[in-house]
Amino acid sequence: MxxxxxxxxxxxxxxxxxxxxxxxxGYQVVACEVEQRFLDKGMANITGxxxxxxxxxxxxxxxxxxxxxxxxxSTDLNDLADCNLIIEAIIENKKIxxxxxIKLDQMCPPDTILASNTSSLSITExxxxxxxxxxxxxxxxxxxxxxxxxxxxxxxxxxxxxxxxYASVCEFGKKIGKAVVxxxxxxxxxxxxxxxxYLLDAIRGFEEGIGSIEDIDKGMMxxxxxxxxxxxxxxxxxxxxTYYISEIMFEEFREKRFASPALLKxxxxxxxxxxxxGRGFYDYSDPKNPKPMKxx
Ligand SMILES: NC(=O)c1ccc[n+]([C@@H]2O[C@H](COP(=O)([O-])OP(=O)(O)OC[C@H]3O[C@@H](n4cnc5c(N)ncnc54)[C@H](O)[C@@H]3O)[C@@H](O)[C@H]2O)c1
Numbered sequence: 440m441x442x443x444x445x446x447x448x449x450x451x452x453x454x455x456x457x458x459x460x461x462x463x464x465g466y467q468v469v470a471c472e473v474e475q476r477f478l479d480k481g482m483a484n485i486t487g488x489x490x491x492x493x494x495x496x497x498x499x500x501x502x503x504x505x506x507x508x509x510x511x512x513s514t515d516l517n518d519l520a521d522c523n524l525i526i527e528a529i530i531e532n533k534k535i536x537x538x539x540x541i542k543l544d545q546m547c548p549p550d551t552i553l554a555s556n557t558s559s560l561s562i563t564e565x566x567x568x569x570x571x572x573x574x575x576x577x578x579x580x581x582x583x584x585x586x587x588x589x590x591x592x593x594x595x596x597x598x599x600x601x602x603x604x605y606a607s608v609c610e611f612g613k614k615i616g617k618a619v620v621x622x623x624x625x626x627x628x629x630x631x632x633x634x635x636x637y638l639l640d641a642i643r644g645f646e647e648g649i650g651s652i653e654d655i656d657k658g659m660m661x662x663x664x665x666x667x668x669x670x671x672x673x674x675x676x677x678x679x680x681t682y683y684i685s686e687i688m689f690e691e692f693r694e695k696r697f698a699s700p701a702l703l704k705x706x707x708x709x710x711x712x713x714x715x716x717g718r719g720f721y722d723y724s725d726p727k728n729p730k731p732m733k734x735x
Pocket of ligand 1: 477
């Protein structure tokens, strides 16, 4: 099935990026939000991001105009009814996501493909409330932040997936310029399955005194060639997000490597969430010169 029109639900951090890259690639896009003010904010972010691409010479002025002409905003889910692929990027809440899918299932033609950008929820569980035929056309499309810059897209299939529909979403991923990796529905998919235990282990190592925050970061950057150390990355991802994902993964696998270290929980409870709250493993009072926090 050829995908021509794409619906994106949620125009926040991820949804705005997904709508942008889809429109740049030539798809007709409808971005849907709950309220006009959120839609305006998301659209403004897209306009700003396109302006930066034009400034850097990565997008021509004509292509920016054409991209914006392909992009429509809406606060009415019904405006997505004629989209071939609808990608949901709303709040990470199972109940709210499922309520949205049930509405989509009822209003869309049988061949519409639905996908979720969830980072941690089970795709199989999310699609449970859908009609059996729609379940075969429901996938995970896990983008990375910031979407316009990050190359990777995890295309997640389930045990019920329709082969043709899965091939269509993988093809869509390639057309929007992503490197698509195929994976099956298992908590954390590929990247978080490997990354989360590594990040948690860095915290455990720090708790055990293997080194300071700065030295552990330096060790992994210079010893392994990583672009940033685990604590810098934790602060970027958000400590609350990491805690939340690790809890879900521990629930699924029941293995210690996915269990949240006590320090991570204490930091989240104390409101130290990383860059977004100004303090995490580093203090960002001077954002250009973060200082490691004194945590023990
Ligand atoms: N932030 C990340 O780094 C990241 C990475 C990969 C995947 N994800 C996943 O992407 C999804 C969105 O995350 P985000 O960081 O963009 O969140 P966000 O809070 O920035 O954006 C979510 C948006 O969805 C809107 N929304 C909520 N309910 C809605 C509804 N019923 N209909 C339409 N819009 C609705 C909100 O108004 C908000 O603007 C989550 O499932 C998250 O797990 C996030």
